[in-house]
Amino acid sequence: MQLKNLITDANRELYKRVTENLPIQFKKSNNNSWGSNKEEKRIIISHCETNHPEASFTHELLHIDTQMQGYRRLRSGLSLNSAVLEQLPFLCEMIDNEFQHHKMYSKFLQLGYPPHEFYNDADAQADQYVSNGIEAKGQSLTSITSIYFTLIAPGGSIPSERIATLKNEFRKYDQGAFRERFDDIDKIIHAWTVDSTYHAERHIIDVLNVLGCGDTWVSYFHNAENFPQDGFFTTRTFTIDDINKAYASK
Structure with missing residues (x-):
């Protein structure tokens, strides 16, 4: 090629x-x-x-x-929540990729490309992937939300009518335990998509708070050497001493 x-x-x-x-x-x-x-x-x-x-x-x-245009990629982070710390690499990669997709999709269409060509060929299996996710019981909020992000990703091969049907299934997942979280995600993504700027911090913070990440810091670099100036906190600020204390007995 x-x-x-x-x-x-x-x-x-x-x-x-x-x-x-x-x-x-x-x-x-x-x-x-x-x-x-x-x-x-x-x-x-x-x-x-x-x-x-x-x-x-x-x-x-x-x-x-x-x-x-000004969007800064999410690379790594630190958290006082040990479960979140373990998930941060995955969360950063997922949110980073999907946030960019929502921002650039309209330009893709304006250039004349069809919606189903926005992703690679594997997108043909997206419907099955999402359906399997809904059928899997006992998933955590983070896990089920990552699948929900696949469903609401702009463009792709899933028809709009099918997306609406699957969104309803997500809202019934685990007897509706995460219904309000999915609604919040929809609102955040809409706000980000129509935001005239490329500064995503406040929208990303909103997503991480919906996921209950607690005291977390997200970095624009692959390591924490520039903590805390080269990143942002989701809630209150904390220090390296706070991190050391949080994991001292672990």
Whole structure:
């Protein structure tokens, strides 16, 4: 797959904007998926076989464009809640990816690409994945919410009527135990999508508080060396001493 063959009239201006200051390194993926990462001196876009390579390439360009517009990626974090600390890598990756998708989807459509090409080919199994999740009993709020995020992700292969049906099933999950949480997630995502800025902190804090994360700090870097200035707290602030005390007996 050659980069030059993926640049067309539809995405040419986007490509020029993204690469104005940073070159793209286009390489084959080692995990059978598309991905992108903006580094200090380059942009890395990894690719794999797909039925719609141009749309997949444009999807990754839009990720980079979203970040260039001011969105800051979630990378890691710390928490006084040990259960949350264990889940933070997963939570950061999930929220980071989905927040970008909701922000960039309208641009994808404006460029002329169809909704079902917004994700890679594996999206064809999204309906089954979500259905299996609803059928699995005893899931935690975090686990079931991660599946709910898949359902409400913009675009994709699940028809709108089917999405509405599955949303009702989520609201009945565990006798409606998480109904209000799902409603809150919908409101937060809508507020983020229509936000004229790319500053996502307050919306992400709202999601983490819906998930009951408690005293947590989220970092824009892969480690906590720049604690606390290069990240944000979900509730009250805390210190490294507080963290050491919280885990001293564990």
